[in-house]
Amino acid sequence: MNSVRQTQTHPAGSRIYGAGNPGQAWRVLSGAVRLDRSGPGVEPMFANLAVEGDVIGAETLLFQHYTFEATALADCVLSPWPEGDGAPAGESLLAALTHSETRAADVVALRCGQAVERVTRLLFLLTGGRAPQLADMPLPSRRDMAEITALTTETVSRVVSQLRRAGILPARKQRGRPGKS
Amino acid sequence: MNSVRQTQTHPAGSRIYGAGNPGQAWRVLSGAVRLDRSGPGVEPMFANLAVEGDVIGAETLLFQHYTFEATALADCVLSPWPEGDGAPAGESLLAALTHSETRAADVVALRCGQAVERVTRLLFLLTGGRAPQLADMPLPSRRDMAEITALTTETVSRVVSQLRRAGILPARKQRGRPGKS
DNA sequence: CGGCTTCTTGAAAAGTATCAAATATAGTGG
DNA sequence: CCACTATATTTGATACTTTTCAAGAAGCCG
Numbered sequence: 001m002n003s004v005r006q007t008q009t010h011p012a013g014s015r016i017y018g019a020g021n022p023g024q025a026w027r028v029l030s031g032a033v034r035l036d037r038s039g040p041g042v043e044p045m046f047a048n049l050a051v052e053g054d055v056i057g058a059e060t061l062l063f064q065h066y067t068f069e070a071t072a073l074a075d076c077v078l079s080p081w082p083e084g085d086g087a088p089a090g091e092s093l094l095a096a097l098t099h100s101e102t103r104a105a106d107v108v109a110l111r112c113g114q115a116v117e118r119v120t121r122l123l124f125l126l127t128g129g130r131a132p133q134l135a136d137m138p139l140p141s142r143r144d145m146a147e148i149t150a151l152t153t154e155t156v157s158r159v160v161s162q163l164r165r166a167g168i169l170p171a172r173k174q175r176g177r178p179g180k181s
Numbered sequence: 182m183n184s185v186r187q188t189q190t191h192p193a194g195s196r197i198y199g200a201g202n203p204g205q206a207w208r209v210l211s212g213a214v215r216l217d218r219s220g221p222g223v224e225p226m227f228a229n230l231a232v233e234g235d236v237i238g239a240e241t242l243l244f245q246h247y248t249f250e251a252t253a254l255a256d257c258v259l260s261p262w263p264e265g266d267g268a269p270a271g272e273s274l275l276a277a278l279t280h281s282e283t284r285a286a287d288v289v290a291l292r293c294g295q296a297v298e299r300v301t302r303l304l305f306l307l308t309g310g311r312a313p314q315l316a317d318m319p320l321p322s323r324r325d326m327a328e329i330t331a332l333t334t335e336t337v338s339r340v341v342s343q344l345r346r347a348g349i350l351p352a353r354k355q356r357g358r359p360g361k362s
Numbered sequence: 363c364g365g366c367t368t369c370t371t372g373a374a375a376a377g378t379a380t381c382a383a384a385t386a387t388a389g390t391g392g
Numbered sequence: 393c394c395a396c397t398a399t400a401t402t403t404g405a406t407a408c409t410t411t412t413c414a415a416g417a418a419g420c421c422g
Contacts (some may be wrong), residue, residue, distance in 0.1 A: 018336075045290065047286035048282065048286060058278055058279065067282070067283065068282075070283060074210055090268050093271060093274040094240075094242055094274060095243060095277060097239055098243055099251075100282060100285070101285075104228070104285035105216075105218050105228035105229060108227065108228060108285075108289060109226065111289070111292040141368075142368075142370095143368085150292055150293050153369080154370080154371085154413095155372055157368095159372085160370095161370070295377070295378095296378075322401095323400075333378075335378090335381095336377090336378060338401060339378095339402080341401095353386095
């Protein structure tokens, strides 16, 4: 879709790369990415999340192919990582590692507590913690939100309706594009 | 408790290090470690898990202090990481990074599905996937298991009882030591 | 305008959490 | 070694939340 070694953009819902395919690592400049562990024959299972500033696909520097499948949860801009030429500096790798670990903790926390809290925390995470911006962000598909929070699409839908009635989310009409899985 | 730069052992239930404290990184040679995000004043919240082969505390190479709090879920043997002198090689760091990401996916998966599946998957993860060994391993405290799987201690207890009645776990008498929190 | 997928909502069923009480276990000090 | 205390585990009964199943409504695309 886009040329290698240059900044890429991916519309919400599109697949960025597939597990097992060759490719490079990326830094997420904006947007949010869903990572899935997808075995052969097995349907993809949600594994992790990447938001603005995170690095995805670093395993390609070691294995030459992606371990997870990446899908855009929102319109995304990605740039090749590491930023310079050749192998990443140790410092950069370390930063990516520690960053990845705090992000993992965030994702684990998305599956604690009741449905409303989980969905709310997810939306905050996707907007980088900027509450006001909740109003402007097209929501991910109910299915994505459900699989990330370990709820069902119906429950997520009910929570979204509830947040709208409470004025925490604006009324309707803010979906990106229909997930074209 | 133990000298620095040498192999350490920690009994089940003991704290390995605390968030904010200075220290070094370790590789888990055996046992299992629970990592918590513990804010000031906030009680620790489960963040991640490390089992045999995993590296913990790598953030100290960047920040000089631990980001998470580490507690032994089983008797643990740790050795300083990286194994050689000085900074870890890029390859080693990359391996730690990719390893950490698959582990994170494992932990996220521990919070999917019903109570019985979650607890069962946790036990498999803690034994490195070796089912027979389930019989020999002292179980972590119900509280640890509950916080890891996002269940309550009562529910975990009921599941353990159920697994024992089904012959999947041996009857009783296999706790390590009482968590001394 | 169809055809299709996603989203929404309702009603009932299932699964967990909660609350409470009894039992078991470890540690301590005689 | 035993009694005693504090903590952890277990179990039961009930309340609550979420899932499940089903049916419409809404949105997208050719």
